[in-house]
Amino acid sequence: xxxxxxxxxxxxxxxxxxxxxxxxxxxxxxxxxxxxxxxxxxxxxxxxxxxxxxxxxxxxxxxxxxxxxxxxxxxxxxxxxxxxxxxxxxxxxxxxxxxxxxxxxxxxxxxxxxxxxxxxxxxxxxxxxxxxxxxxxxxxxxxxxxxxxxxxxxxxxxxxxxxxxxxxxxxxxxxxxxxxxxxxxxxxxxxxxxxxxxxxxxxxxxxxxxxxxxxxxxxxxxxxxxxxxxxxxxxxxxxxxxxxxxxxxxxxxxxxxxxxxxxxxxxxxxxxxxxxxxxxxxxxxxxxx
Numbered sequence: 355x356x357x358x359x360x361x362x363x364x365x366x367x368x369x370x371x372x373x374x375x376x377x378x379x380x381x382x383x384x385x386x387x388x389x390x391x392x393x394x395x396x397x398x399x400x401x402x403x404x405x406x407x408x409x410x411x412x413x414x415x416x417x418x419x420x421x422x423x424x425x426x427x428x429x430x431x432x433x434x435x436x437x438x439x440x441x442x443x444x445x446x447x448x449x450x451x452x453x454x455x456x457x458x459x460x461x462x463x464x465x466x467x468x469x470x471x472x473x474x475x476x477x478x479x480x481x482x483x484x485x486x487x488x489x490x491x492x493x494x495x496x497x498x499x500x501x502x503x504x505x506x507x508x509x510x511x512x513x514x515x516x517x518x519x520x521x522x523x524x525x526x527x528x529x530x531x532x533x534x535x536x537x538x539x540x541x542x543x544x545x546x547x548x549x550x551x552x553x554x555x556x557x558x559x560x561x562x563x564x565x566x567x568x569x570x571x572x573x574x575x576x577x578x579x580x581x582x583x584x585x586x587x588x589x590x591x592x593x594x595x596x597x598x599x600x601x602x603x604x605x606x607x608x609x610x611x612x613x614x615x616x617x618x619x620x621x622x623x624x625x626x627x628x629x630x631x632x633x634x635x636x637x638x639x640x641x642x643x
Contacts, residue, residue: 381617405417417638456496460519482520514527532551559582573606622642
């Protein structure tokens with residue numbers, strides 16, 4: 355079994371037969387029209403595609419693929435179903451959790467415990483920040499000038515930081531006690547959504563203003579909720595809910611209302627990402643055995 359991500363992002367995924375498998379799927383926010391995009395098959399090797407992110411125009415998808423115990427590689431594909439046994443193009447780099455910049459010129463990603471950027475062809479790799487035990491979950495500001503990310507301070511404690519895309523002006527977000535992961539910058543630039551775990555409690559979705567004011571709990575505390583992802587219009591959030599039988603992608607309004615399951619009960623699902631026009635949610639998932 356493989357574990358994806360760090361902190362609250364950790365999600366075990368196991369196929370019904372052979373090794374562990376994960377593919378990227380598209381589904382509309384109403385839970386219809388499920389389409390598989392990547393083409394990892396059910397064989398004896400571990401094959402996992404995860405962490406999807408749409409390009410700003412919506413025609414390309416960046417994601418990470420892991421095969422067996424090899425390093426995590428970053429790939430860019432057209433945002434349509436891949437076909438054939440040789441469906442993967444050459445990797446553009448090694449790393450985790452790639453995220454497209456708002457203007458499409460760069461990708462932010464995690465490698466070696468730090469946050470890096472590079473061009474979508476894999477060139478011009480630049481270190482943005484590397485401190486603490488590890489960094490994870492980069493998310494761009496809407497103007498592309500800053501990146502919010504989570505930093506591991508101790509074995510179990512994660513904090514949120516904002517840094518300039520050039521590595522300047524690093525500062526911690528004033529979030530108070532607890533552990534914080536999976537940050538996501540709102541489309542209007544005013545708030546950050548994230549998963550928070552107060553001491554002894556379940557992970558929950560919150561939002562906060564950039565100055566640390568107005569922290570608001572959105573999820574209801576009855577289940578562990580992580581991986582918030584804003585819709586492009588800022589009206590809804592997709593997120594992952596931990597269930598007894600696995601994980602599923604849900605949506606809710608930006609005020610925490612109208613909670614709705616999106617992915618089918620026959621699947622496990624993590625790491626949602628909205629298409630630029632809000633008509634599609636990408637996620638990493640697999641059918642249950």
